[in-house]
Amino acid sequence: xxxxxxxxxxxxxxxxxxxxxxxxxxxxxxxxxxxxxxxxxxxxxxxxxxxxxxxxxxxxxxxxxxxxxxxxxxxxxxxxxxxxxxxxxxxxxxxxxxxxxxxxxxxxxxxxxxxxxxxxxxxxxxxxxxxxxxxxxxxxxxxxxxxxxxxxxxxxxxxxxxxxxxxxxxxxxxxxxxxxxxxxxxxxxxxxxxxxxxxxxxxxxxxx
Numbered sequence: 630x631x632x633x634x635x636x637x638x639x640x641x642x643x644x645x646x647x648x649x650x651x652x653x654x655x656x657x658x659x660x661x662x663x664x665x666x667x668x669x670x671x672x673x674x675x676x677x678x679x680x681x682x683x684x685x686x687x688x689x690x691x692x693x694x695x696x697x698x699x700x701x702x703x704x705x706x707x708x709x710x711x712x713x714x715x716x717x718x719x720x721x722x723x724x725x726x727x728x729x730x731x732x733x734x735x736x737x738x739x740x741x742x743x744x745x746x747x748x749x750x751x752x753x754x755x756x757x758x759x760x761x762x763x764x765x766x767x768x769x770x771x772x773x774x775x776x777x778x779x780x781x782x783x784x785x786x787x788x789x790x791x792x793x794x795x796x797x798x799x800x801x802x803x804x805x806x807x808x809x810x811x812x813x814x815x816x817x818x819x820x821x822x823x824x825x826x827x828x829x830x831x832x833x834x835x836x837x
Contacts, residue, residue, distance in 0.1 A: 638744050638752025640821035645740050647828040652729045654835040664732040671735030679738035697723030
């Protein structure tokens with residue numbers, strides 16, 4: 630019988646959030662190494678979903694690179710183009726931002742592959758526990774957040790038109806009737822504590 634190491638959904642979501650925050654503070658060399666390692670893991674574990682996510686965000690990434698290249702002051706890449714040339718510093722900053730975005734998407738692809746809708750809702754349900762202190766329903770918040778993420782992912786991965794069609798599909802009815810959702814809740818284990826400890830250590834080392 631196959632036994633897989635199953636981290637708590639909330640621990641996986643927190644680890645991904647800490648990863649994204651850690652990427653923002655890494656030095657260029659460490660960032661490129663970390664991004665390369667995360668990309669390799671994404672291709673090995675969730676290659677199909679990662680490629681889909683990249684394909685649907687390619688214009689955003691291209692726009693990001695162009696904005697950095699032309700809005701950051703610095704030495705022109707080519708003197709022949711004069712004021713129409715992108716700056717070396719802008720291209721460098723743009724490449725680093727693309728590395729952060731690609732690494733975050735790679736981590737998200739792995740996360741979404743490991744957490745199907747019910748486990749994703751269960752993780753958000755656990756993380757929303759402090760909301761009860763404010764008199765808010767964490768069940769409702771968790772379900773709404775998870776369904777929003779789910780339909781946004783479906784629109785991105787299935788949409789064949791432009792961004793207008795993708796945006797419009799988010800507001801179309803999906804034909805699903807009301808039904809109960811049983812959440813596969815589980816206890817935090819030693820493996821979850823280890824995962825979060827490693828993520829927190831990386832976060833601390835990057836931001837210290």
